[in-house]
Amino acid sequence: MKKVMLIVALLGLVTLGFVVAVKADDAPPVPIYPAYDVNQDGVVEMMDFFIMANAFGSYPGHARWNPAADVVADGKIEMMDFLVVAQHFSEKSPIIGYK
Ligand SMILES: [Ca+2]
Numbered sequence: 001m002k003k004v005m006l007i008v009a010l011l012g013l014v015t016l017g018f019v020v021a022v023k024a025d026d027a028p029p030v031p032i033y034p035a036y037d038v039n040q041d042g043v044v045e046m047m048d049f050f051i052m053a054n055a056f057g058s059y060p061g062h063a064r065w066n067p068a069a070d071v072v073a074d075g076k077i078e079m080m081d082f083l084v085v086a087q088h089f090s091e092k093s094p095i096i097g098y099k
Contacts, residue, residue: 029098035071036085037093044088052081 033040038048055069055077071081 032097033093
């Protein structure tokens, strides 16, 4: 009887180890922030403006095009994108979903 209990206990540990190993491989969910948090880091700050400035005046296919900087999603990086980011400057971004 002790052998059976030992085998059951070992099988349980192996199963538990397998479950823990599978869970450890799961990547944590990545939060999604509003488009005005251009670099998606949870806060609207100067780095978002730097990214937008680098893409300013661009459009899809342009060498400096960065879709993340197209905050208003109209296919061009212009002042309106900056104005939206400016409206939220220094705010913490709310999480709107997960990848
Ligand atoms: Ca940011």
